[in-house]
Amino acid sequence: MATYIAEVRSQFPDAPSEFLTREDRIGLWRAMLLMRGIEQRAMTLYRQGKVPGSFYDGFGQEAVSAGAAFAMGPHDRLCVLHRDLAAHLIRGVAPTRIFGQYMGRAGGITRGRDGNVHFGDYRTGCVGMVSMLPDMMLVATGMAMAFRMRKERRCALTWCGDGSTSRGDWHEAMNWAGVQRLPVIFVLENNQYAYSTPLDKQFAVDPIKRAATYGFPGISIDGNDVEAVFEATRQARERALEGGGPTLIEATTMRMHGHAAHDDMRYVPVELIEQWRRRDPIELQERRLAEIDVDVAAVRAAVEVEIEAGVREALEMPMPDPATATEGVFAEGEAQELGDGAAPWSGFSTPLTALPADASAPAPSPVDDQETHRWAS
Amino acid sequence: MGELTYLQAISDGLRCEMRADPRVLCMGEDVGVFGGAFKVTDGFIEEFGPDRVMDTPLAESGIVGTAVGAAVVGLRPVCEMQFADFISCAFDQLVNVAGKMHYRQGLAVPITVRLPSGGGFSGGPFHSQNPEAWFMHAPGIKVVAPSTAHDAKGLLISAIRDPNPVCFLEHKYLYRRIRGEVPEPGYTTPLSARVAREGEDLVVIAYGAMVHAALEATQDIEGARIEVLDLRSLVPLDEAAILESVARCSKVVVVDEANATCAAGAQVAALIAEHAFEDLDGPVVRVASPDVPIPFSPTLEQAVLPGAERIGEACRELLAY
Numbered sequence: 001m002a003t004y005i006a007e008v009r010s011q012f013p014d015a016p017s018e019f020l021t022r023e024d025r026i027g028l029w030r031a032m033l034l035m036r037g038i039e040q041r042a043m044t045l046y047r048q049g050k051v052p053g054s055f056y057d058g059f060g061q062e063a064v065s066a067g068a069a070f071a072m073g074p075h076d077r078l079c080v081l082h083r084d085l086a087a088h089l090i091r092g093v094a095p096t097r098i099f100g101q102y103m104g105r106a107g108g109i110t111r112g113r114d115g116n117v118h119f120g121d122y123r124t125g126c127v128g129m130v131s132m133l134p135d136m137m138l139v140a141t142g143m144a145m146a147f148r149m150r151k152e153r154r155c156a157l158t159w160c161g162d163g164s165t166s167r168g169d170w171h172e173a174m175n176w177a178g179v180q181r182l183p184v185i186f187v188l189e190n191n192q193y194a195y196s197t198p199l200d201k202q203f204a205v206d207p208i209k210r211a212a213t214y215g216f217p218g219i220s221i222d223g224n225d226v227e228a229v230f231e232a233t234r235q236a237r238e239r240a241l242e243g244g245g246p247t248l249i250e251a252t253t254m255r256m257h258g259h260a261a262h263d264d265m266r267y268v269p270v271e272l273i274e275q276w277r278r279r280d281p282i283e284l285q286e287r288r289l290a291e292i293d294v295d296v297a298a299v300r301a302a303v304e305v306e307i308e309a310g311v312r313e314a315l316e317m318p319m320p321d322p323a324t325a326t327e328g329v330f331a332e333g334e335a336q337e338l339g340d341g342a343a344p345w346s347g348f349s350t351p352l353t354a355l356p357a358d359a360s361a362p363a364p365s366p367v368d369d370q371e372t373h374r375w376a377s
Numbered sequence: 378m379g380e381l382t383y384l385q386a387i388s389d390g391l392r393c394e395m396r397a398d399p400r401v402l403c404m405g406e407d408v409g410v411f412g413g414a415f416k417v418t419d420g421f422i423e424e425f426g427p428d429r430v431m432d433t434p435l436a437e438s439g440i441v442g443t444a445v446g447a448a449v450v451g452l453r454p455v456c457e458m459q460f461a462d463f464i465s466c467a468f469d470q471l472v473n474v475a476g477k478m479h480y481r482q483g484l485a486v487p488i489t490v491r492l493p494s495g496g497g498f499s500g501g502p503f504h505s506q507n508p509e510a511w512f513m514h515a516p517g518i519k520v521v522a523p524s525t526a527h528d529a530k531g532l533l534i535s536a537i538r539d540p541n542p543v544c545f546l547e548h549k550y551l552y553r554r555i556r557g558e559v560p561e562p563g564y565t566t567p568l569s570a571r572v573a574r575e576g577e578d579l580v581v582i583a584y585g586a587m588v589h590a591a592l593e594a595t596q597d598i599e600g601a602r603i604e605v606l607d608l609r610s611l612v613p614l615d616e617a618a619i620l621e622s623v624a625r626c627s628k629v630v631v632v633d634e635a636n637a638t639c640a641a642g643a644q645v646a647a648l649i650a651e652h653a654f655e656d657l658d659g660p661v662v663r664v665a666s667p668d669v670p671i672p673f674s675p676t677l678e679q680a681v682l683p684g685a686e687r688i689g690e691a692c693r694e695l696l697a698y
Contacts (some may be wrong), residue, residue: 105675116479127449138509139474140441142446149402149428149452156446169470172439179434214533264435328480329516337451337487357619 007323010252016288017231021346028070028226029285030303032062035086036282037307038095038153040100045311046261047251051102053115058083060224064189066090067229068249068258070164071237072157073348074340077143079127079136079158082117083189083255087159093339095310112320113328134164137173137186144177144184144246157185157233157238163194165207165223176247178214183232183240186248189223190254197266212249216349223251224281227288234347253281268334381559383526384552387491388417391455392531394537395425398453401537404431405440405457405491406570414459415493415552420510430475431516433450437466444488445475453537454488461494462506475542476517479640485540489690494522494683496587497550502670505678507635508587512544513612513644520611521544521568524588526557529610532564538565548586553588568610570618576604580626582619582645584608587632587683594688601696611641618652619645627658628698634684637665659698 004240022026039057046055056067065084067289069091072078080087088098093109101108103120109119110128129136140158147154164170165188177184188207192199211218219236229251236247254276258265286296381389396403403418409432410420422430433440437458444454458464464471467490473485476619496505512518519541523529529547534618536543573588578601588607594605606622608615624630629649631642646661664683672678 069434110481118481120484122449122482127478127484128482129501130621132469132473135442135470135474138442138470139446139449142443142448143440143450144446145443146447146452149447155612169442170437172434172442173437174437176439176443223649323499330481330519331485331540332489335448335487338449339485342417 010221015082017227019234019347024346028298029067029289029342031066031086031090032091032282033303035062037303039097041307041311048085052104054260056082056117056260057257058085061191061253062086063226063229064223064251064253067226068187068343071230071233074343076155077338079140079157080120081129084159093121093124093125095307095314099310099314100317107317107322112237116253123188123339125338134160138169140184141173141177144182146213147183147300149196153241155183155237159187162190162199162202166202174214177246178216181245184246185236188250190250190252193255195259210251215330216246220250226281226285380556381531382553383527383555386526386530386559387533390533394534396582397563397610401453402429403455403520404433406435406459408457411504432615437463441467441470445486448486448488449484456490460504461492461508462503464492464508464569472515476515480517486538487543489536489543489545491545493549494546495550496671499673499675501673505671510612510635510640511572512558513641522585524607526555526559526584528566529557531564534563536564545593550586568613570615571607571609573605573607576602578627579628579696580604580622581634582606587634590685591632591688594685595692598692616648623653624651624656627656628695630662633665636668638668640665660696662691662695664688685686
């Protein structure tokens with residue numbers, strides 16, 4: 001089985017997307033760098049006892065959330081999982097609030113209500129995950145159902161893991177999305193292990209083959225190639241907006257760390273880790289940027305500065321007031337909807353000729369292009 | 378104003394809200410073309426179309442989960458579980474996704490889940506349950522259970538307009554047996570208790586179908602003036618109204634059709650023990666179904682479900698205490 005799991009089947013083999021400008025390609029790299037830097041820094045904070053509970057990261061999987069989120073428009077909606085930090089960064093969540101979240105501070109995204117990567121800033125169009133996987137598949141499907149009913153050209157996206165393909169909600173969502181032909185994208189983040197359980201104990205039929213049986217396409221890509229993830233998602237989104245229905249994208253990658261900080265992952269063969277270490281998604285994109293003469297050192301330095309500033313600020317945040325622990329269980333007044341997120345891909349502000357004229361269109365509310373780029377400034 | 382059955386009042390409330398608010402849709406198994414297993418949505422698809430009267434796949438988790446997704450992007454879904462019993466299949470989406478969303482992320486989930494519940498017609502172990510206590514125990518979910526046609530319409534409209542997930546327990550036994558005056562325009566009923574009959578010698582606290590059993594049981598017990606308090610809402614629980622009735626009557630019988638352990642009535646009894654001990658002139662008495670699945674055969678079912686006879690007996694004993 002080891003040879004099978006290391007195999008990457010991609011319908012976009014090492015092909016940079018023609019829909020990405022130089023700035024876009026730097027932006028993708030920057031999002032991955034920021035994700036890894038934040039998570040590495042947070043792991044240090046965890047070891048120092050400043051992050052309570054456990055700590056989960058997406059080391060080695062950065063391309064999957066960065067590439068997919070980058071293809072999503074401001075009015076699109078995302079349900080983000082625990083190894084997808086780059087999606088939050090791309091949608092406009094500031095690193096300092098993420099550090100505050102990890103440390104259970106009042107200034108964290110959930111104000112200490114929930115920990116680690118269990119968050120979503122609804123103002124950025126994102127819903128945070130729950131631990132029961134893949135519950136968010138159905139939530140994303142429901143969002144897409146609303147878009148279709150209101151005849152809006154918008155799309156919903158969620159990630160899911162290889163382990164979650166065994167649960168009923170995965171099948172209910174795939175079936176529902178197929179039956180109603182909904183504008184939803186499921187990104188299957190195949191990182192080889194569900195905690196300690198390898199793929200051969202998870203399924204007898206490859207999940208990507210199931211897509212066709214639910215009535216829509218399944219596309220396999222190299223999950224460590226951020227541009228391939230972007231391009232597959234961009235195409236899936238375009239299809240969805242044109243009424244073509246859902247897509248399952250299988251992004252093959254590797255969970256390079258344990259399930260969480262406490263897990264030494266001794267159940268993973270060393271050679272498998274070594275094999276994937278040579279395919280690091282950040283290094284892969286860095287080599288591409290070097291070819292087009294990007295000053296990668298300068299980008300790295302800027303990311304470092306941003307992370308350190310974020311940590312400093314978060315460390316100064318107070319812990320939540322214990323008197324507020326019972327507040328906010330119920331909503332009061334008119335329900336607040338999800339807001340629009342940042343969407344830094346150049347395709348949304350300067351439509352490329354290859355795009356259908358209105359691919360960046362529909363806008364239930366006006367888009368502020370400045371606002372959508374705020375994450376990168 | 379016209380007289381409607383409890384079931385017609387639910388239909389009427391849903392229709393009112395769907396006419397008034399284009400964000401409202403109903404979704405569930407067989408609710409569209411067939412009009413629902415109990416015909417609550419009969420004729421709706423002709424008026425509102427198949428998108429807003431949605432026949433879904435047979436997938437309860439899917440129904441609640443997609444409703445959550447639709448709600449956070451602006452719709453107001455009203456989910457129908459064909460029978461309340463099937464909510465167990467959607468438990469996770471309701472309890473973990475919908476119920477905790479606002480506390481964790483500040484994001485409201487305005488969904489209503491209609492739960493045709495209760496026994497008394499040989500529905501057996503999977504078509505007779507009263508699952509309300511499961512959701513009382515889960516933070517972030519409101520739970521209402523009307524007993525009259527008037528409240529069925531008003532509470533459904535309140536549930537739909539509420540920014541939170543609301544479980545709406547509609548008792549199947551009452552569907553066609555209870556009638557009442559129901560105003561034609563839309564109106565809301567507050568999520569608070571209602572005194573169904575005033576009294577001062579003893580109070581029976583109940584909700585749903587048990588309100589009618591309590592009224593019947595206590596019509597004439599040796600001339601005692603027996604109050605019946607209809608809770609209407611279980612979350613929030615109208616603690617002030619409960620304590621007020623206890624202070625006035627000093628003797629309390631709490632009735633649940635649900636299985637006794639940790640039922641809504643257990644919470645009411647605990648509340649009284651904690652806050653009204655000094656007002657009591659006798660033990661808090663509970664009448665509920667024993668902790669067994671609801672059996673199919675009429676003789677067995679009647680042996681399990683509380684009825685007017687058992688409630689009357691409990692009242693007599695407590696009055697003599």
